[in-house]
Amino acid sequence: MMETGYAVNGRYQIIRPIGEGGMANVYLAQDLILDRQVAVKVLRLDLRNDPNTVRRFKREALATTELNHPNIVSIYDVGEENGMQYIVMEYVSGTDLKKYIVEHFPIPYQRVIDIMTQILSAVENAHAHSIIHRDLKPQNILVDEAGNIKISDFGIAIALSETAMTQTNTLLGSVHYLSPEQARGSMATRRSDIYSLGIILYEMLTGMVPFEGESAVSIAIKHFQDAVPPVRDYDPRIPQALENVVLKATAKDPDERYSDVGQMVIDLSTSLSASRAHEPKFVPLQGDMGETKVIPALDPEGVTQQSNASEAQLNDLDQPTAVQKNKHLSKKTKRKWWLFGIGIVVLVLFSIFVAYAMQGSEVTVPDVTDMTQENAVSALAAEKLKVGQIRKTTSNKYSKGHVILSTPDKGMHVKSGSTVDLTVSTGRKKYQIKDYTDKVFTDINKMLSKKGLTVVRRYQSSRSVEPGVILSQNIAAGKKVVPSKTTIILTVSSGKPNITLENLSNYTKQAVQEYVANVGLTASFSEDYSNTVDEGLVISQSPGSGAAVQEGTNVNIVLSKGRKAPATKHFTKSISIPFDDTLTDAESSLTTSSESSDGSTSESSSSIATATTNKITIYLEDSTHSLSNVFREMTITADTTIDLPFTVKADQAGRYRILRNGQEILSDDYVTN
Structure with missing residues (x-):
């Protein structure tokens, strides 16, 4: 049993088993080259070492490949793979x-x-x-x-x-x-x-x-x-x-x-x-x-006598019709004796008639097959036979005017002077060609092939006729032909003329529109970002360049929107700003002078003076702010935590600077989250 999916000779992919025989197994397979389903007959594994079976299997392929007939399964391929004999044939679904x-x-x-x-x-x-x-x-x-x-x-x-x-x-x-x-x-x-x-x-x-x-x-x-x-x-x-x-x-x-x-x-x-x-x-x-029969005789009581033959032997032999009739007659005689006597008389008269016929009144019908009608009549007359009814019919085997058969047939024994009917050929059966234009080729091909004609298909483009429809034929409608000797050529529409698409890469939208208008195509446009193609130019096309398309085909064009702007993100950064209660020299001097004017001694004032506020200046840089501008100013009286909001692009970072009383105390040049 072959596995599903296995490709015989790399070409015939097994789908499933469809039959088993005494000599081979048959599988449904897909022809990977011609894209069609086929039947693959594979010699059974247990018979592959039998030379007689292999010879018969090969003979099947040889015999069938000689035959080309619509009612005989076609052979496509014959081969051997790893000692496995196979035949590839037409798959008949039914x-x-x-x-x-x-x-x-x-x-x-x-x-x-x-x-x-x-x-x-x-x-x-x-x-x-x-x-x-x-x-x-x-x-x-x-x-x-x-x-x-x-x-x-x-x-x-x-x-x-x-x-x-x-x-x-x-x-x-x-x-x-x-x-x-x-x-x-x-x-x-x-x-x-x-x-x-x-x-x-x-x-x-x-x-x-x-x-x-x-x-x-x-x-x-x-x-x-x-x-x-x-x-x-x-x-x-x-x-x-x-x-x-x-x-x-x-x-x-x-x-x-x-x-x-x-x-x-x-x-x-x-x-x-x-x-x-x-x-x-x-x-x-x-x-x-020509077999010898044991014919039983009838006694006066109508009982069958089995002379020199056992009952088993008689049972193995055919009962001739005459004996059956005699048996039937013997049953009658059991009831009426006088009917038996009449039967004997009839048998005697019949024997006399047969003897007379054997003396020369019976003749043998001669073989007049394939004779001309005239010669057949002469041959029958020579045997003292007459010609009866003459039938006329077509024949692919016998020439016009020649005898196909006689009735009674050749070799049969008939009475002298009997009539013999003849069937005479009118020649090969002819088929009248019809007008097939504007018909679908597949339907006409199937019909004509079944009639025995050879059909050849040729393609021609057409702007007005759908693909697959017949445009013309080489044999005129009404002509009678012999199917087996006739080849008819049907010209079939392949549709509108094919156009080979150019490479439209880097075309502008206007250039594309001009091109498709000139060659009889249409175009539809869409846009997308591109890091390699400038804005407004063609990124891609479908069908691609070099494709063969028919007139009227629509080409899908993608234009560049240029580089895509990076995504923007928003976040906050928490910053702890420490409070400094130490006075600067300027602050200290200012405090001393102020206290002296109140009458306090300078020494005692200096020992207790501390800062009560800090001035904080914040600089922030993101997508909307710059470090050159103050983002925020504030006064703190103790350690303070603030949240700085940032808006930056996905591939960028934010920055900040924090000054306390004019001195930078905190900074970060790479704030991402």
């Missing part, structure tokens, strides 16, 4: 056909035919490349969210060019959809795939598989012993022509099935037609595949 049948049953007959037509188209493409799927089953058929079909898992597909029979004794594929010849261990052929397709069609019509059992072996035995139950037994409303498609595709003898997928497509496409409403039921002529 469900598989098995779950689709369960969720949507009963499915309308036309929807069944639509789904089968897509499946058949994919298988026909694989067969054209000599690739047999060998494991066709609803679990390997994906249905996307739009209802389109994708076939996956070519893990056991084998190219017909590989003549070595390496799987002789190994049954590959799912047993519920296994052809009788594969169940016997024989090499699978194109008609083996057709058998599986018939079983898938059976399941879509009935909601169940035709054979169930307690083990894979018991189911496999039923595939080559038991007839597929008629779908009309389950739903009588199913048209006989549609049931005949199932019966012919699942005939036990491969020679009685459709010779190729193209014939099954043609037969299926008309199965709901009113012209086939009264079609007889298809009955294989060689349903026993």
